[in-house]
Amino acid sequence: MKAGPLAFNNPGITLQSPTVRLADLPLGASLADTLELTLRFSHDELLNSGLWERALVAQERTRALIEEATKILEPLEVGRDDLNQLVWNGIKHRTESGSKR
Secondary structure: OEEOOEEOOOOOOOOOOOOOOOOOOOOOOOHHHHHHHHHHOOHHHHHHHOOHHHHHHHHHHHHHHHHHHHHHOHHHOOOHHHHHHHHHHHHHHHHHHOOOO
């Protein structure tokens, strides 16, 4: 890499194209913030950002929470699909409005 009069040569350093989008997430980000990334960024963008594993863990935690809620709400005949849709509609709304609750 050459930057003005300076030149760098290190095989362990790579530069991303300025057109590559990188996702960013604080260490203590909420479950909803992490899920929101899966709607805003592609699989490759999350991989390149080092956040793909966190996104997978968040999705699995969400599935587990929806399963628990389905059992709790069974007497009201609220199904898993209804709850799943409710959760993802909420995440989608956050993404579209740019708001955090």
